[in-house]
Amino acid sequence: MPLAARRCFRLAFTTALSLALxxxxxxxxxxxxxxxxxxxxxxxxxxxxxRAALGLVLxxxxxxxxxxxxxxxxxxxxxxxxxxxxxxVFFSYRLAISGGKALPGTLLALGFAVIPAAxxxxxxxxxxxxxxxxxxxxxxxxxxxLVYPLFPEDPAPQRPAPPVPPPAEDNWLSxxxxxxxxxxxxxxxxxxxxxxxxxxxxxxxxxEASELQLRDAALxxxxxxxxxxxxxxLVWCCLGLAVELWFFSAWVLLVSLLVAAxxxxxxRNPLSPGFWSNTLMNMLILLGAxxxxxxxxxxxxxxxxxxxxLFLLVAVYATVAVYLLQRWRDRKLSR
Numbered sequence: 001m002p003l004a005a006r007r008c009f010r011l012a013f014t015t016a017l018s019l020a021l022x023x024x025x026x027x028x029x030x031x032x033x034x035x036x037x038x039x040x041x042x043x044x045x046x047x048x049x050x051r052a053a054l055g056l057v058l059x060x061x062x063x064x065x066x067x068x069x070x071x072x073x074x075x076x077x078x079x080x081x082x083x084x085x086x087x088x089v090f091f092s093y094r095l096a097i098s099g100g101k102a103l104p105g106t107l108l109a110l111g112f113a114v115i116p117a118a119x120x121x122x123x124x125x126x127x128x129x130x131x132x133x134x135x136x137x138x139x140x141x142x143x144x145x146l147v148y149p150l151f152p153e154d155p156a157p158q159r160p161a162p163p164v165p166p167p168a169e170d171n172w173l174s175x176x177x178x179x180x181x182x183x184x185x186x187x188x189x190x191x192x193x194x195x196x197x198x199x200x201x202x203x204x205x206x207x208e209a210s211e212l213q214l215r216d217a218a219l220x221x222x223x224x225x226x227x228x229x230x231x232x233x234l235v236w237c238c239l240g241l242a243v244e245l246w247f248f249s250a251w252v253l254l255v256s257l258l259v260a261a262x263x264x265x266x267x268r269n270p271l272s273p274g275f276w277s278n279t280l281m282n283m284l285i286l287l288g289a290x291x292x293x294x295x296x297x298x299x300x301x302x303x304x305x306x307x308x309x310l311f312l313l314v315a316v317y318a319t320v321a322v323y324l325l326q327r328w329r330d331r332k333l334s335r
Contacts, residue, residue: 028132031288067115228282
């Protein structure tokens with residue numbers, strides 16, 4: 001089997017298996033594990049070993065523990081807490097960009113932003129979310145371990161390390177990503193229990209925006225959000241044929257295969273791998289939130305429309321922010 005096809009199957013089966021396990025075992029917030037599965041399985045490399053995996057899970061637990069400590073401070077000394085959160089998010093993206101540790105950097109940003117926002121609603125919600133995120137990461141890695149032997153990588157030749165960007169450029173990209181997240185964080189505080197998926201989306205957008213050139217921003221940020229919403233609607237409509245876990249997992253597997261085919265150029269296209277992986281994560285977040293709304297007896301279609309509108313708005317804001325900040329910087333450098 002060609003390498004690109006193996007990568008497609010690995011990403012799709014890891015995502016679908018983690019979804020089936022979390023929903024079947026009723027683990028925390030079930031859609032967290034599939035989102036993490038996309039983050040760990042989309043990397044064209046072998047899965048982390050036992051020691052590295054344990055270190056990643058412990059790092060996530062520690063990063064989220066920082067958020068638990070910041071939560072009470074956010075309510076008692078808001079300005080100081082917001083300053084700590086802003087600096088923490090900045091250094092999270094700095095770790096991802098200059099340190100080459102995209103996944104740990106993203107996890108650290110979740111700890112600095114998502115957990116304190118959840119703590120504003122209730123400390124019980126923050127603790128439950130922290131447990132769900134840690135369990136979700138563990139499930140995602142275990143699923144990747146199970147799937148990888150079936151669709152392994154080719155032995156990789158030794159390659160030189162990629163060039164390290166200048167520190168000034170790293171600082172600028174980190175600042176740009178932070179300025180995308182902070183307004184979304186402030187908006188989430190108005191209703192943390194409802195708007196947490198919106199904040200997670202903004203963190204993923206900040207991660208994506210830090211890797212984009214100006215000319216690609218609109219298509220990558222808005223396009224992947226819109227396509228992820230369309231995929232979520234498609235899977236939700238198909239679920240109406242049979243509301244069963246195996247059926248849900250099968251539809252997610254099928255859509256994941258199609259998205260992965262675009263990601264790894266099995267289906268030739270001009271779009272970047274980041275566009276396709278973010279499309280898949282958007283779909284999983286929107287679907288997971290819709291399933292929770294259905295279980296709670298909420299109006300699924302109204303909630304989906306509101307959530308999708310917010311997702312598109314934050315994607316448009318991120319695009320405009322990238323454009324304006326880059327124009328401002330170019331003008332400043334030209335003086």
